[in-house]
Amino acid sequence: MKLRTSPLAKAAAALAMVALVASCGLPRSGPNKREIFAGSVLKEGDAFIVAVNSRVTAATSVTPVLGFSKAFLNAGVVGADTIRPGDTLGLTIWENVDDGLLASEGQAATVLEEVQVDAAGFIFVPYAGRIKAAGNTPDRIRQLITEKLDTQTPDPQVIVRRLAGDGATVSVVGGVGAQGVYPIERPTRTLSAMLAAAGGIAIEQEVAQITVIRGKHKCTIWWEDLFSNPSFDIALRDGDRILVEEDTRAFTALGATGTQNRIPFTTQTLSAIEAIAQVGGLSSNLADPTGVFVFRNEPEEIAKQVLGRTDLVGTQRMVYVLDLTEPNGMFEARDFVIRDGDTVYVTEAPYVQWQKTLSALTGAAGTANTLASAAGN
Template structure:
């Protein structure tokens, strides 16, 4: 284990006999052949100050290495000196786990190191499901963000933490929107909107439709269902789509599904939803005809009612 900036250091110096640098010659004046140097904190430059040795660079060194340095600095003035250095309190190699955890805390890194998920476990784990939790790692002035589900699935993202790291868990539910010929807002479980949250890490289009109430049987055209999202241009170019007219790195994309056929339903059950996807269900052509006929039917009914009243 190495010493870090901010650690509290204790130094004890032993001499072979009295009359040296630290132990007085007069017998009985003090017990033992050692002296304890007052504890001190490693400064921002990584140094401590040792009597008769001056400034000693200790940050990044082991306690044994610092003991040897101190001994070499005072050996010409003390009587066969030996120095024992110990870390009383570790403050320089601490990490913090904050945010949406059950027990936010700050603690020193174990000598064998600690990985990201182990640190989160030490803080009591996340308050919310992994698919709603983002892991923010702040290190050396930069912040790295990844979903907890991704860290769980990919062991290489479960990185070793370094002194000074700050891990912040944030709750960021993923959502999708549904428009068009679907049940009216409020008719599905009392949810008075068209914005729904994910219920798992890999929600499919079929699951998303089921949560939002499915298609409106009286109005929906099951042959014309679309999922709108932005896709990276290289992905679309590899599929043979011309996206040169879009100056951005991603291009607006619409995926079409025909749920009137069995294979469309299978595709919907394998199509993975993404955060902020938009589902649009087109209206059936017959709906437009019904809309056209409604005013005519109303007018016909009114004429009939008037004729009956004047008889």
């Protein structure tokens, strides 16, 4: 006896198979919109889900502000002839007598070569004693030595020459043409001049940062700002350390985009639309343009402004939603600022999952028919 299956039974079986396949967890790039919204605080989740608009964009448009403190900006240019500990001086002393304190018999001048300024900033001159050299100019040192010797020999004449100036140096490391230790000389007394002496910037200028470390103080500026803001071309000091490095900020791209990776910033500021373009745009075969999400841990003050609440304490988990199909959706994405550590996630279009389900069903049905044919033979 041959049993016949009704169309209703076939439909029910098909629906059951669809449900079975769907419940098996087909492969996908990540959660869908429904699952993300299920994690909202309103649904007992732990994240605030916020649709991006002009108010939200204004509240979250925070970019790193780099610059020098007043201590750096107000430092005057060091004189090229100011003596420093470690410098080497050359002294010549003339005495107006035949039998002088220092000069050999028959000679009027005494030459003291390579007199080094000690760590405390002093030099020693016979009969004049310890002379404070560091912080003084060669002319002032000449006056001090003359005053000391004047009481012991009539009308002494002194010449002070700076032979080497490596006592006042800075170190330049990182993304420059020639890393090294450089003396502060007349042509290299400012930051831009010293960087030029070190071979200039050897990394992408748009994301290059310059950090100057002076004792316990450290400040960072953008390379581009060094030339757009003349006050940032600060005077250097002995012992300054200059570090040139690329911006370390990055965001993560996941979901239905051209690539899924950790992406470094290529500009000082980065919008959501630029971030999407940077990873190859939305996948035309997979992406849902109504489901572009930005996941972020938002500082307390900004979270309060975004949500209009005063009862929040500490960093808050925020999920910002961009719908590119809205009339102003592209503009909102263009104005919304991406920050360091953000995760940009694009959901798959609903039909993609149905396609996967149907493909799985078609494959399963083909397998079943093959098995049935084999069993009937």
